Amino acid sequence: MAENVIDVKELWKVYSKKDIDLDVEDEEMIESLDSSSDSVVAVRDVTFSVKPGEVFIVMGLSGSGKSTLIRCLLRLVDISWGSVTINGQEVTAMNKKELTEFRRNQAAMVFQHYGLLPHRTVLENVSFGLKLRGVPKKERRERAREALKIVGLEKWDDYYPAALSGGMRQRVGIARALVVDTPLLLMDEPFSGLDPLIRREMQDELVRIQEEFHKTIFFVTHDLDEAMRLGDRMAVMRNGEIVQIGKPAEVFADPADDYVARFVQDKREEIRKTDEQMAALVAQSEEVVSDDVS
Amino acid sequence: MFPEAFKYSVAKSVNHAIKWLLNTHGSAFDSFSSGILGLLLWVQGILVSIPWWAYIAFIAVMAWIATRKIIPVIVLAVLPVFIGMFGLWHLALETLALVITSVVIALAIGIPMGVLMAEAKYFAEFIKPVLDAMQTMPSFVYLIPAMMLFGLGKVPAVIATLIYALPPVMRLTCLGLQQVPKPVQEAALAYGATRWQLLKEVRIPLAMPSILAGVNQTTMMALAMVVIASMIIDVGRGFEAGISIVIMGIVIDRITQGLAKRWDPNRK
Numbered sequence: 001m002a003e004n005v006i007d008v009k010e011l012w013k014v015y016s017k018k019d020i021d022l023d024v025e026d027e028e029m030i031e032s033l034d035s036s037s038d039s040v041v042a043v044r045d046v047t048f049s050v051k052p053g054e055v056f057i058v059m060g061l062s063g064s065g066k067s068t069l070i071r072c073l074l075r076l077v078d079i080s081w082g083s084v085t086i087n088g089q090e091v092t093a094m095n096k097k098e099l100t101e102f103r104r105n106q107a108a109m110v111f112q113h114y115g116l117l118p119h120r121t122v123l124e125n126v127s128f129g130l131k132l133r134g135v136p137k138k139e140r141r142e143r144a145r146e147a148l149k150i151v152g153l154e155k156w157d158d159y160y161p162a163a164l165s166g167g168m169r170q171r172v173g174i175a176r177a178l179v180v181d182t183p184l185l186l187m188d189e190p191f192s193g194l195d196p197l198i199r200r201e202m203q204d205e206l207v208r209i210q211e212e213f214h215k216t217i218f219f220v221t222h223d224l225d226e227a228m229r230l231g232d233r234m235a236v237m238r239n240g241e242i243v244q245i246g247k248p249a250e251v252f253a254d255p256a257d258d259y260v261a262r263f264v265q266d267k268r269e270e271i272r273k274t275d276e277q278m279a280a281l282v283a284q285s286e287e288v289v290s291d292d293v294s
Numbered sequence: 295m296f297p298e299a300f301k302y303s304v305a306k307s308v309n310h311a312i313k314w315l316l317n318t319h320g321s322a323f324d325s326f327s328s329g330i331l332g333l334l335l336w337v338q339g340i341l342v343s344i345p346w347w348a349y350i351a352f353i354a355v356m357a358w359i360a361t362r363k364i365i366p367v368i369v370l371a372v373l374p375v376f377i378g379m380f381g382l383w384h385l386a387l388e389t390l391a392l393v394i395t396s397v398v399i400a401l402a403i404g405i406p407m408g409v410l411m412a413e414a415k416y417f418a419e420f421i422k423p424v425l426d427a428m429q430t431m432p433s434f435v436y437l438i439p440a441m442m443l444f445g446l447g448k449v450p451a452v453i454a455t456l457i458y459a460l461p462p463v464m465r466l467t468c469l470g471l472q473q474v475p476k477p478v479q480e481a482a483l484a485y486g487a488t489r490w491q492l493l494k495e496v497r498i499p500l501a502m503p504s505i506l507a508g509v510n511q512t513t514m515m516a517l518a519m520v521v522i523a524s525m526i527i528d529v530g531r532g533f534e535a536g537i538s539i540v541i542m543g544i545v546i547d548r549i550t551q552g553l554a555k556r557w558d559p560n561r562k
Contacts, residue, residue, distance in 0.1 A: 074484055076480060076483060076484060100486045100488055102486075103484060103485060103486035104485065104486030105486075108484075108485070109484040109485075111477060111480070111481055111484075113477040114477075114481075115477045115478050115480060115481025115482075115484075116478070116481070117478060117482075117495075117496060117499075117500075118478075118500070119500060128482070128485060128495075129485040131495075132482075132485055132486050132487050132491055132495075133486070176485075180485070
């Protein structure tokens with residue numbers, strides 16, 4: 001089992017107002033869940049695996065179940081059916097205590113809304129995971145300082161998160177995930193809230209960090225650019241199902257269905273438009289232009 | 295008119311119940327009563343032993359920490375001098391001892407109960423109507439049985455104050471905990487926080503402004519209740535005493551609210 005970092009088999013997650021005992025073999029039940037307004041099938045029969053050192057992207061529109069999927073990996077939401085195995089440990093079979101140990105030592109997560117503690121300084125935030133583990137204060141401060149150096153925030157130790165910009169807050173979020181030194185990094189749309197320039201910068205930063213640390217990264221995004229830039233492999237989700245898995249270039253070149261095609265179409269359109277504009281610019285530059293060209 | 299046949303009075307049974315309590319468990323109430331009285335007198339002893347100018351200095355320092363403005367510091371420090379001028383300094387200290395004792399007991403019960411309300415939904419559903427009853431019931435309804443059970447004097451005043459002042463701190467503690475942003479809690483859980491760690495490291499600190507607002511409210515209500523509990527007779531004296539209570543109220547309110555604001559994590 002050592003070859004895969006993440007193994008997910010037949011994973012289902014149903015949100016329901018009533019308590020239900022899901023049985024995926026029971027087609028009538030699934031149908032009634034789908035048609036009922038009291039329940040939502042957020043993740044539907046998802047199976048995939050992630051290899052060590054891989055950057056695995058999950059892409060989909062909002063509501064496609066990708067955020068639920070990443071939460072299933074740490075059991076931040078209750079899993080309705082199926083199994084999740086991470087680093088050879090079956091997460092779905094753990095009791096409360098084992099789950100706490102697992103979360104402390106096996107995986108670290110970065111959130112879209114940062115999830116920083118507003119009443120703690122940057123340094124205390126970064127060392128939070130170590131504190132939960134019971135690491136002595138002196139050691140955790142040292143390690144947190146090192147992690148802050150990696151993300152380029154070494155001078156911001158004693159500031160509170162409110163004093164930081166969005167990009168800097170997410171750097172703190174990344175430092176917090178690095179400091180616990182887990183083999184697996186889970187990232188839930190970490191750069192979606194940032195403006196395009198900063199987003200780009202953060203992506204480069206992540207690439208650099210990945211070159212240095214060779215983590216396994218499970219990365220959720222709705223941004224195709226981001227998926228293409230960062231991903232070794234990607235899965236496209238729709239209505240809780242994975243509709244295609246492959247290398248980003250493969251998905252881009254050979255979409256499995258209409259939905260994926262529409263996803264990549266904008267990107268193709270963009271490329272085509274850019275080509276046209278470039279051609280037009282080249283043509284114009286040979287004339288005298290008085291209008292604004294934007 | 296409501297049909298005569300359905301009329302049923304519980305007044306007698308309540309009287310009987312109180313009498314029965316007095317007869318069978320009188321000594322338990324007495325020892326409880328003397329315990330509270332002991333605490334009260336201990337607090338009062340400490341308060342009386344402090345010279346008056348030390349209070350003024352203490353208020354000035356606290357006002358400075360709370361507001362960081364010079365005018366409120368002067369106003370808040372000068373106001374208590376009037377209490378002394380009216381010749382009510384000693385009585386004011388007795389009142390203050392009553393308030394401090396009630397508030398300390400109220401917080402010692404109220405904050406853990408508020409946490410329990412936020413953690414256990416069924417408990418909250420059960421306790422909310424009880425809190426409603428505590429807040430709406432006219433104080434005389436429980437003052438008289440309290441006097442019967444605990445004797446005349448200060449102890450029933452503490453009990454009545456507790457009944458009246460406990461609900462706000464419980465409610466505000468619970469509310470504060472419920473309002474802690476979900477993403478922050480989720481992040482703590484993802485890094486392996488246990489339920490207790492989540493409470494201690496994340497939820498209680500983030501609920502602190504609301505909890506402190508509860509402390510403030512409880513203190514104010516305790517002050518208000520103390521007045522009802524220790525009736526004022528002479529009109530002229532009553533006026534002076536009323537002013538004194540208001541002065542104490544203003545000073546305590548301004549300082550605790552200022553401190554609560556200083557504690558707010560979002561202002562850092």
